[in-house]
Amino acid sequence: MGEFVSLEVEAGVGTIRLDRPPVNALNNQVQIExxxxxxxxxxxxxxxxxxIYGGPKAFVGGADIKEMADKSYVEMAKFGAALTASLTAVAxxxxxxxxxxxxxxxxxxxExxxxxxxxxxxDNVKVGQPEIQLGIIPGAGGTQRLARLIGPSKAKDLIxxxxxxxxxxxxxxxxxDEVVAPDDVYExxxxxxxxxxxxxxxxxxxxxAAIDGGLNTDLETGLKLETxxxxxxxxxxxxxxxxxxxxxxxxxxxxxxxK
Numbered sequence: 001m002g003e004f005v006s007l008e009v010e011a012g013v014g015t016i017r018l019d020r021p022p023v024n025a026l027n028n029q030v031q032i033e034x035x036x037x038x039x040x041x042x043x044x045x046x047x048x049x050x051x052i053y054g055g056p057k058a059f060v061g062g063a064d065i066k067e068m069a070d071k072s073y074v075e076m077a078k079f080g081a082a083l084t085a086s087l088t089a090v091a092x093x094x095x096x097x098x099x100x101x102x103x104x105x106x107x108x109x110x111e112x113x114x115x116x117x118x119x120x121x122x123d124n125v126k127v128g129q130p131e132i133q134l135g136i137i138p139g140a141g142g143t144q145r146l147a148r149l150i151g152p153s154k155a156k157d158l159i160x161x162x163x164x165x166x167x168x169x170x171x172x173x174x175x176x177d178e179v180v181a182p183d184d185v186y187e188x189x190x191x192x193x194x195x196x197x198x199x200x201x202x203x204x205x206x207x208x209a210a211i212d213g214g215l216n217t218d219l220e221t222g223l224k225l226e227t228x229x230x231x232x233x234x235x236x237x238x239x240x241x242x243x244x245x246x247x248x249x250x251x252x253x254x255x256x257x258x259k
Contacts, residue, residue: 006037016090087141095208097117099189126167
């Protein structure tokens with residue numbers, strides 16, 4: 001457990017919890033601890049789904065501007081690479097992930113949320129990529145993941161203006177997947193994550209790898225990746241159990257072991 005980031009596991013769901021008041025700004029130490037927590041969540045067999053959570057007041061207000069402001073180009077090149085690597089570690093968790101967003105998800109905070117498979121937020125939340133207001137651009141996935149999620153035109157509007165977007169508009173844009181009452185954010189994320197605890201873990205991992213890998217290549221290559229991952233599942237116990245259960249008992253009654 002790190003000073004600012006921890007992994008808490010209960011009933012098959014791992015919660016990567018950021019706790020650096022007041023707004024969980026992403027400084028160098030948080031980046032390191034976040035990457036370590038993502039690695040642990042990826043490797044632990046008792047973690048079947050992951051929630052990224054900043055607590056009841058704020059998800060992440062952004063990167064630590066005070067830490068960044070006076071860095072040289074050489075120093076910032078190293079810092080920027082580390083920040084991107086830490087968020088990439090979250091994106092590469094081979095299990096279903098959901099960002100439980102409270103308060104603000106701005107700059108690096110939105111980039112962290114974009115690294116999750118799903119985003120659930122309180123109806124009072126504001127999100128955005130305001131880096132342009134500092135004379136810079138998003139540097140940890142904002143220009144890439146946001147454009148892939150909502151399209152280049154909408155992403156350019158948000159990045160060019162740097163404006164804050166309220167929860168309901170963010171849902172309409174496709175940034176957020178679900179908007180709930182502020183006090184219900186974590187429970188809504190837990191409900192979504194918990195449905196995978198007894199699911200076919202290998203197949204879920206394959207589905208995520210197929211979707212994410214396919215988005216980064218052309219259709220022909222993506223289809224080959226899908227076929228490879230699809231057929232590989234015939235080496236798993238879950239495939240045998242799932243199909244046997246379907247034949248004998250009908251759909252939706254299989255018991256999976258994640259093997």
